[in-house]
Amino acid sequence: MPEPLLEIEDLSKTFRRRVLASAARGGIAGADDPFALQAVDRINLTVERGDVFGFLGPNGAGKSTTIRMALGLIHPTSGRVRIGGYDLATDRLNALRKVGAFVEAPAFYSYLTGRKNLEIFAGLSGRVPDALVDETIDLVGLRGREHERVNVYSHGMKARLGIAACLLPRPELMILDEPTDGLDPHGIREIRELIKRLARQEGLTVFLSSHLLNEVENLCNRIAIVERGSIILQGRLDELEKTHRRLRIQTDKPQESAALLRERFKIEARPDPDARASLLVMPNGHATEELNAALSGAGHAVRHLAPEEAWLDRLFLELTTTKESSKSSAPMAGESLS
Amino acid sequence: MSGPVEALSFTEGILAYVRFELTKLRGRRITWVPFLVLTLVVGLIVSVFHYLQFTTVIQVFRAFQIFFQSKEDFVNGYYMAAHSMNPMFQLLLPIFISVASGLMIAGEAEAGTLRACLIRPVPRRRLILGKFAILSGYSLALCLFLLFMLVGIGILNFGTGDLYTLNMAFHNGETGVSMVPAAELPFRFLMAGLLATMGMMVLAALALLISSLVETAAMAYVLTLSIYFALLTLRWLPFLDWLYPYLFVTHMLRWQQCFYEHIKLGEIYVSLVHLACYLVAFLSAAVLLFEQKDVKS
Numbered sequence: 337m338p339e340p341l342l343e344i345e346d347l348s349k350t351f352r353r354r355v356l357a358s359a360a361r362g363g364i365a366g367a368d369d370p371f372a373l374q375a376v377d378r379i380n381l382t383v384e385r386g387d388v389f390g391f392l393g394p395n396g397a398g399k400s401t402t403i404r405m406a407l408g409l410i411h412p413t414s415g416r417v418r419i420g421g422y423d424l425a426t427d428r429l430n431a432l433r434k435v436g437a438f439v440e441a442p443a444f445y446s447y448l449t450g451r452k453n454l455e456i457f458a459g460l461s462g463r464v465p466d467a468l469v470d471e472t473i474d475l476v477g478l479r480g481r482e483h484e485r486v487n488v489y490s491h492g493m494k495a496r497l498g499i500a501a502c503l504l505p506r507p508e509l510m511i512l513d514e515p516t517d518g519l520d521p522h523g524i525r526e527i528r529e530l531i532k533r534l535a536r537q538e539g540l541t542v543f544l545s546s547h548l549l550n551e552v553e554n555l556c557n558r559i560a561i562v563e564r565g566s567i568i569l570q571g572r573l574d575e576l577e578k579t580h581r582r583l584r585i586q587t588d589k590p591q592e593s594a595a596l597l598r599e600r601f602k603i604e605a606r607p608d609p610d611a612r613a614s615l616l617v618m619p620n621g622h623a624t625e626e627l628n629a630a631l632s633g634a635g636h637a638v639r640h641l642a643p644e645e646a647w648l649d650r651l652f653l654e655l656t657t658t659k660e661s662s663k664s665s666a667p668m669a670g671e672s673l674s
Numbered sequence: 675m676s677g678p679v680e681a682l683s684f685t686e687g688i689l690a691y692v693r694f695e696l697t698k699l700r701g702r703r704i705t706w707v708p709f710l711v712l713t714l715v716v717g718l719i720v721s722v723f724h725y726l727q728f729t730t731v732i733q734v735f736r737a738f739q740i741f742f743q744s745k746e747d748f749v750n751g752y753y754m755a756a757h758s759m760n761p762m763f764q765l766l767l768p769i770f771i772s773v774a775s776g777l778m779i780a781g782e783a784e785a786g787t788l789r790a791c792l793i794r795p796v797p798r799r800r801l802i803l804g805k806f807a808i809l810s811g812y813s814l815a816l817c818l819f820l821l822f823m824l825v826g827i828g829i830l831n832f833g834t835g836d837l838y839t840l841n842m843a844f845h846n847g848e849t850g851v852s853m854v855p856a857a858e859l860p861f862r863f864l865m866a867g868l869l870a871t872m873g874m875m876v877l878a879a880l881a882l883l884i885s886s887l888v889e890t891a892a893m894a895y896v897l898t899l900s901i902y903f904a905l906l907t908l909r910w911l912p913f914l915d916w917l918y919p920y921l922f923v924t925h926m927l928r929w930q931q932c933f934y935e936h937i938k939l940g941e942i943y944v945s946l947v948h949l950a951c952y953l954v955a956f957l958s959a960a961v962l963l964f965e966q967k968d969v970k971s
């Protein structure tokens with residue numbers, strides 16, 4: 337029985353573009369800047385208990401803004417957010433009790449020790465026994481360094497401390513904004529394994545934003561791709577894989593192979609732009625073995641037949657434009673000042 | 675892993691929050707700088723008082739029919755303390771309080787720790803009121819520390835005695851000389867300290883209001899101090915005389931009353947009421963703004 341933990345309904349946010357900044361950019365000057373910036377545009381999504389939900393999008397797509405609204409840091413222009421059934425607008429405290437989170441990057445009091453920071457932040461969530469703090473320090477692998485000041489911590493240690501701070505209220509839902517941002521490959525792997533372990537072993541529900549596709553492919557069971565404030569693709573990763581992951585086929589007679597696949601299976605094969613004499617096909621539910629047998633049976637020498645690598649990367653690049661951009665629109669009446 | 679942690683009761687929550695703010699305040703090095711600066715300045719004042727001969731002051735007193743032979747007749751610990759309070763309470767303490775308040779909200783916003791606090795199940799109101807409580811305590815500590823140092827070190831160097839002051843040194847528009855007997859002075863200084871603290875709390879509330887409006891700590895204290903000093907200067911503009919009784923800076927200086935021969939309690943009450951009104955106004959505005967605010971840092 338799926339149980340929604342985080343529900344986002346028709347969520348939108350319009351920022352009033354900074355008057356001074358736009359004047360400085362040589363844009364529309366004056367006090368009545370007629371433009372507003374729609375950072376998030378009617379987003380709908382549901383994270384169910386047990387999900388590891390990947391929230392993908394290029395820079396400036398509106399991921400952090402959505403997360404800020406989901407945590408009550410900024411007020412939506414319209415729409416609503418519910419966490420564990422509690423409406424964030426009317427029942428903020430109960431909603432936030434279920435969550436451990438960070439936005440942009442985890443932040444700490446650099447002049448205090450790691451442990452003191454954990455105690456401070458966890459104490460804001462409730463009564464936290466010392467044993468629980470110790471357990472969490474062990475869990476994220478900071479044992480031995482917890483009594484040092486945070487300003488001597490490396491980036492990776494701060495990331496782990498950030499996750500520890502999220503874990504300390506023993507949340508049902510973790511919301512992480514680019515948890516591996518700025519880490520080296522070891523750090524990325526470590527954090528990824530940690531999140532995976534938490535999700536698998538502790539049954540934590542995770543909502544994470546990222547633009548690292550392999551991270552998401554590796555961790556998540558559901559994803560949403562957001563661009564310019566709107567969700568352009570959403571679904572279970574395994575289902576998306578079925579409908580979007582192609583096969584790469586290399587035979588000695590690519591043109592005949594393409595014709596055969598079209599005739600026999602009604603699947604369109606296209607030449608692979610990245611590899612000579614290769615075809616890319618959407619298998620449309622046909623098993624790899626089936627296609628292989630048909631091609632071999634027709635006397636085509638199959639040199640390579642495998643699901644395409646980095647399919648999510650490709651899909652992401654196809655769906656999103658590269659340059660950072662956002663929608664501009666005329667200001668709405670009664671819109672909040674930024 | 676166990677279930678969610680137990681929520682705190684209302685009072686526990688408040689106490690826990692105040693304790694955390696205290697931990698942060700204690701941990702920041704800049705918290706302790708004012709105490710060091712005040713100690714150094716008091717040392718400086720003592721050497722200046724050792725060095726000065728006060729011949730002009732003796733002449734001025736003579737104009738009021740009070741005849742001192744030498745500085746030893748009237749310069750004592752209390753005299754030094756009372757005459758050093760003006761610049762300290764008008765200049766130094768407001769700077770320290772503004773910086774501390776600026777760091778508390780705008781500074782935490784800059785560091786990102788504000789958003790880390792705000793995504794926890796704590797009412798925003800409690801955050802800002804907790805910070806105000808800590809700032810009030812800090813103001814009290816600074817004021818009392820300063821007075822303790824001034825009076826204590828003053829007495830160690832110059833002994834005790836009755837306090838003679840020229841009324842005009844304390845801005846009440848009167849002339850003449852006040853004499854407060856030595857026995858009354860500890861109480862007078864304590865009262866002055868508490869009144870000054872009340873003034874500093876109003877400034878702290880204003881600073882928190884500004885701190886929750888702007889994005890950086892530097893912006894917060896520069897703005898706060900600009901407003902404070904601008905208002906303080908208004909009294910030199912004769913055509914704004916009518917406005918002066920309504921400004922909070924006027925009432926922040928009311929501790930000076932404590933060194934008149936006969937304290938005008940009425941004026942002190944009026945000032946306390948004004949300060950309380952300003953305090954409530956600034957603090958409510960800060961709470962309202964902070965609760966509405968989009969946290970984008």
Ligand SMILES: Nc1ncnc2c1ncn2[C@@H]1O[C@H](COP(=O)(O)OP(=O)(O)OP(=O)(O)O)[C@@H](O)[C@H]1O
Pocket residue numbers: 351352353354373374375393394395396397398399400401402547661662674970
């Ligand atoms: N405080 C603000 N005022 C005005 N515009 C803002 C503000 N915060 C964000 N924006 C704009 O909203 C859009 C979305 O920003 P957001 O930070 O949510 O993107 P993001 O998906 O998190 O990007 P990134 O991957 O770079 O972190 C951007 O165009 C950004 O410029």
Ligand SMILES: [Mg+2]
Pocket residue numbers: 399400401440513
């Ligand atoms: Mg972001």
